[in-house]
Amino acid sequence: MWRSLWRSIDRFSLQHFKYVITELQQIRVVNKQNSEAVIDLLQTIVEIVTYGDRQDPLIFECFMEYQVLAEFVRVLRISTSAKIEAPLLQYLSIMIQNLDSEHAIYYCLSNDYINNIIAHQYNFDAGDLALYYVSFLRAVSSKINRDTLCLLVKVHGDVVVSFPLYSEALKFAQHGEKMIQTAIRALTLNIYNVSDDMVYQFVTTPPASKYFSDLVSSLWEQCLHLDALVHSTEEKCTLQKNKDIFLETDKIIDDLYYFKDILSVGESRLHRVVTQNLLSFLIFPLLLPLLQLGENKGSHNISAVTSLYIVSRLLQVVGGKHLINAVAGLLLYHYITLSERDATNGDRTGISANASALLRSLNDINIKVCSGSEAEGAEDININSLLEHLDEHISSNSHFDGSPKDDNMCIERIGIFAYLFSDNDSLSLASLFLLVTLAENKDLEHFPASVIGISQSQDLMFFNCYLRPPVYLLQKNHDSAFPTVDGSILVRLMPQIIKALLKVLASQPPVSPPRQWHTGWFLRKLLQCQGNMLTDEHIHLFNTSYEQSHECLQKELDGCWFDHIPDTIRHEWGSCKKALEEQSQAKDPLFALELAICQQPMDGSVSSYFAWQRMVDAVKVFILHLQLKAFFFMGVLLEKPSLKSWSNSDSGKTYRTDISSASFGSEVSLGSGIPCRIAFSYAGVRDIYLIAVARGISGKLILVEKHPFRSQRGTVIAIAPLAGLSPKIDEDHPTWLHLRIREFDSKFITASAKQSTVSNPATDGRWTLGFPSAKACETAHLLILEEVCKQRSFVESILAPLLQDDYLGNMSDSQGD
Numbered sequence: 001m002w003r004s005l006w007r008s009i010d011r012f013s014l015q016h017f018k019y020v021i022t023e024l025q026q027i028r029v030v031n032k033q034n035s036e037a038v039i040d041l042l043q044t045i046v047e048i049v050t051y052g053d054r055q056d057p058l059i060f061e062c063f064m065e066y067q068v069l070a071e072f073v074r075v076l077r078i079s080t081s082a083k084i085e086a087p088l089l090q091y092l093s094i095m096i097q098n099l100d101s102e103h104a105i106y107y108c109l110s111n112d113y114i115n116n117i118i119a120h121q122y123n124f125d126a127g128d129l130a131l132y133y134v135s136f137l138r139a140v141s142s143k144i145n146r147d148t149l150c151l152l153v154k155v156h157g158d159v160v161v162s163f164p165l166y167s168e169a170l171k172f173a174q175h176g177e178k179m180i181q182t183a184i185r186a187l188t189l190n191i192y193n194v195s196d197d198m199v200y201q202f203v204t205t206p207p208a209s210k211y212f213s214d215l216v217s218s219l220w221e222q223c224l225h226l227d228a229l230v231h232s233t234e235e236k237c238t239l240q241k242n243k244d245i246f247l248e249t250d251k252i253i254d255d256l257y258y259f260k261d262i263l264s265v266g267e268s269r270l271h272r273v274v275t276q277n278l279l280s281f282l283i284f285p286l287l288l289p290l291l292q293l294g295e296n297k298g299s300h301n302i303s304a305v306t307s308l309y310i311v312s313r314l315l316q317v318v319g320g321k322h323l324i325n326a327v328a329g330l331l332l333y334h335y336i337t338l339s340e341r342d343a344t345n346g347d348r349t350g351i352s353a354n355a356s357a358l359l360r361s362l363n364d365i366n367i368k369v370c371s372g373s374e375a376e377g378a379e380d381i382n383i384n385s386l387l388e389h390l391d392e393h394i395s396s397n398s399h400f401d402g403s404p405k406d407d408n409m410c411i412e413r414i415g416i417f418a419y420l421f422s423d424n425d426s427l428s429l430a431s432l433f434l435l436v437t438l439a440e441n442k443d444l445e446h447f448p449a450s451v452i453g454i455s456q457s458q459d460l461m462f463f464n465c466y467l468r469p470p471v472y473l474l475q476k477n478h479d480s481a482f483p484t485v486d487g488s489i490l491v492r493l494m495p496q497i498i499k500a501l502l503k504v505l506a507s508q509p510p511v512s513p514p515r516q517w518h519t520g521w522f523l524r525k526l527l528q529c530q531g532n533m534l535t536d537e538h539i540h541l542f543n544t545s546y547e548q549s550h551e552c553l554q555k556e557l558d559g560c561w562f563d564h565i566p567d568t569i570r571h572e573w574g575s576c577k578k579a580l581e582e583q584s585q586a587k588d589p590l591f592a593l594e595l596a597i598c599q600q601p602m603d604g605s606v607s608s609y610f611a612w613q614r615m616v617d618a619v620k621v622f623i624l625h626l627q628l629k630a631f632f633f634m635g636v637l638l639e640k641p642s643l644k645s646w647s648n649s650d651s652g653k654t655y656r657t658d659i660s661s662a663s664f665g666s667e668v669s670l671g672s673g674i675p676c677r678i679a680f681s682y683a684g685v686r687d688i689y690l691i692a693v694a695r696g697i698s699g700k701l702i703l704v705e706k707h708p709f710r711s712q713r714g715t716v717i718a719i720a721p722l723a724g725l726s727p728k729i730d731e732d733h734p735t736w737l738h739l740r741i742r743e744f745d746s747k748f749i750t751a752s753a754k755q756s757t758v759s760n761p762a763t764d765g766r767w768t769l770g771f772p773s774a775k776a777c778e779t780a781h782l783l784i785l786e787e788v789c790k791q792r793s794f795v796e797s798i799l800a801p802l803l804q805d806d807y808l809g810n811m812s813d814s815q816g817d
Helices: 014-025 035-055 057-065 068-078 082-098 102-109 113-119 129-141 164-170 178-192 197-203 210-235 239-263 268-291 304-317 321-331 333-344 352-370 383-396 407-412 425-439 471-476 489-505 513-528 536-556 562-581 591-596 608-634 774-803 807-816
Strands: 154-156 159-162 454-457 460-463 667-669 674-680 684-695 698-706 713-721 736-741 765-770
Touching: 014 035, 014 057, 014 068, 035 057, 035 068, 035 082, 057 102, 068 082, 068 113, 082 102, 082 129, 102 113, 113 129, 113 164, 129 164, 129 178, 159 197, 164 178, 164 197, 178 197, 178 239, 197 268, 210 239, 210 268, 210 304, 210 591, 239 268, 239 304, 268 304, 268 321, 304 321, 304 425, 304 591, 321 333, 321 425, 425 489, 425 513, 425 591, 489 513, 489 536, 513 562, 513 591, 513 608, 536 562, 536 608, 536 774, 562 608, 562 774, 674 774, 684 713, 684 774, 698 774, 713 736, 736 774, 774 807
Parallel strands: none
Antiparallel strands: 154 159, 454 460, 667 713, 674 684, 674 765, 684 698, 698 713, 736 765
């Protein structure tokens, strides 16, 4: 008997569950005094219900019989302390997320219990209540389906008049907390994917449909903010501002993927209202600077480079036939209209039929996207109005009058094509990228890709050209409504485009390596399809650029990082080849903004870190030119050169092992070391020996302290690389020798291709050595220069094959042998 009194209570038993419910029912008010006890009761109930849903059906029957959810609603209403709200929502979220049986889920969503909890007046001003509330809403949305969604809406006739779960969630759509924004978007997608006709009607009708216009408006504000960051960075470049720009682009891309998810639902009304808003409030304002319709004013004040980036991203991420063809049609409207007018004047270029098809397709997009808009109450995107604006611009512009002009010169002044030949290489590369992105898009169906100059062939895209198009390409277009034409835009402009790209490479002063790498990628892509037929002017421009890259690399052989040039070539060779061969740039148009952002100044005299960056840049640019030269004249990209001669082999002189392999703290022979003195801040003045040794590609300056018991031996107390020492005798004190020590360690950069910048590079070290006499100081100075010269000579012997003018010829000869 007494033993039974000490038995522990089974906390998951039906008896204990009824006891806990009774305790909760006896609560008449929730205040500061009993709030903790009430929270414990709520937690216990949720734990037992979650257990019972899987293990004991009687527990959930009791849950329904006692109408426990109604008790949760009552607790909210009788509470005078906001402290109870967050845990109550948290426990309900846990319970709903863990319910598995359809019967349990159906009951929880019925009887308006959930709607009453959603509609309760909460105070979200303090604490994390908003996060718990939104998590609760998301948990509810994860359990809805076509059978249970009707339990959360109020219907009058065949129309949904109230949907608290959706309406209350949208109030947090623009919340500053990222987690809350993510939860709301997941919730809305859960609702859209249920495929309920009445709910679709509700969400696409005002006032609920305002959510989509607010989303697009918010995205437009982010675009303006990004543009402001880009231009503020042009004035004053800092690493923090660069970071801010990339964070802002991440936000924009997240929003674009959300739009893609909504459009992927596949419901026509939802697709229509989202497309309408994207075209009206985002795409058209972005295209205005690209159409060059005079100066942008007011809310349309966005630069061309930012517009090019965002439009390219939008086409890549969101896509869709309506968006793709609307963007392509509007960007090419000037050119198509001129071609159409030329055709009506009897000058048929073979493209007038395409022009008519394009104009008809724009009108078709206008009709399809805006059909039914009166039912949803959405605004008309009014493509026709924009086309009228474009027509007026063409009529009033002297470039487009009827006077005879050179066709190519006229095209160069039209809309986006003017940017192809801009002095700003950021604009020229970004605009070319956008045209290529359009032409290669599979959804480009309303007008032919040949209008732009691209034909599709499985995985590869080839620029049509008037040289010798592949036979299979002609066969593919044989039955096409739009046959391949020699008058396509990029084909007609190809020589000018190639010339503009080569001018970027040959510009003075040279542009940054990222710009040259992207330029090289475009050159290879264009010339692959043009048969590598370069004009004499093209070849002259490239040779000029090649010589510049050659000279820059030669200068680095006299720099403080010459000993790292061979390893840098080996490391960067694969990166350059990959950038040219695998078309990595085609996946990410972020380079449009990266090129517009100013680069950190590099001054080798200030820090060895900046000298390192300059050397790496010189290597990158030279490899690019070498690869392009091979592609232009041999039609291939070069494989990595043999590394056999790059080992640290002996240059002919034999050194004792203890010197060449010396490390800090090791014992070495003093040999021909020169005695001197050095002052350390932490150890005072010390008598040491200076030993300079170069072996192959490596070189060391070693400071050795004489061993107290072994006269011909010493302990290494400091080591510095020979390269970059820049020894200099003090003018006022001829017995003092000043040395600069490279403190920056490049190993962590060469180990990771992604690491390219250092926020706080180390300051170079300074050593001052004191010698017994001026003659001894001069001897030490000459010794260091001699060993550095030996080291540099070995590096030059390694690089000599790459740097000689007939390197490609020698390589092809060796391959033939």
